[in-house]
Amino acid sequence: MGDSAILKDQKYVGRMCYGTIGGDLRARVEFVTLGVSDHYAGIKASVINRKEGVVDSILLQFSDIWGKQKVSNPNFKEGVNPHIWTDSGKSDWYVFRPGAAEYQKVADTLENYMSVFQDMVMAQAEQDCTIQMGT
Numbered sequence: 754m755g756d757s758a759i760l761k762d763q764k765y766v767g768r769m770c771y772g773t774i775g776g777d778l779r780a781r782v783e784f785v786t787l788g789v790s791d792h793y794a795g796i797k798a799s800v801i802n803r804k805e806g807v808v809d810s811i812l813l814q815f816s817d818i819w820g821k822q823k824v825s826n827p828n829f830k831e832g833v834n835p836h837i838w839t840d841s842g843k844s845d846w847y848v849f850r851p852g853a854a855e856y857q858k859v860a861d862t863l864e865n866y867m868s869v870f871q872d873m874v875m876a877q878a879e880q881d882c883t884i885q886m887g888t
Contacts, residue, residue: 757860759867768793774871777803782863784837785812793844794836798863800870811866818862822849 757763760772760780769783779801784793795817799810815835823832826848838847 757864759864759871774800774867777805778808778870779803780867780870787814791839792836792847793838794834796859796863798866800867808870813859813862813866815859818859819851819855824848 757772759774760770760782761774763770763772765771769781772780772782774780781799781801783797785795785797786792787794795812795814797810797812800808802808819835821832822835826833829848833848835849835851836847837844
């Protein structure tokens with residue numbers, strides 16, 4: 754997630770990223786397989802209340818974000834659905850290699866999703882402040 758305006762205090766563990774959205778809300782973002790072992794075709798983002806558990810989650814397939822990608826490889830005339838594959842213990846993109854614009858599109862999509870919950874945290878904080886001030 755890198756320089757996220759929403760996901761703070763990021764920690765990376767394996768293929769997962771954890772961070773703070775605000776208040777008691779945390780996020781877990783992870784690469785996931787979709788029925789084919791060692792083929793990571795999407796990202797799952799979960800919003801977690803540290804006291805109550807999972808609040809919401811979303812599965813974003815790379816093909817939904819980027820579409821089927823045309824490649825110069827003649828074995829894939831119709832294009833390829835983007836995914837990361839693991840072979841002999843090494844993970845890498847399969848045929849299609851995303852560039853900075855594609856990575857940014859994934860980051861923007863995840864930020865948009867998490868912003869819904871950041872707004873909830875900010876509204877709750879404003880309400881708490883108003884109650885404490887007695888106005």
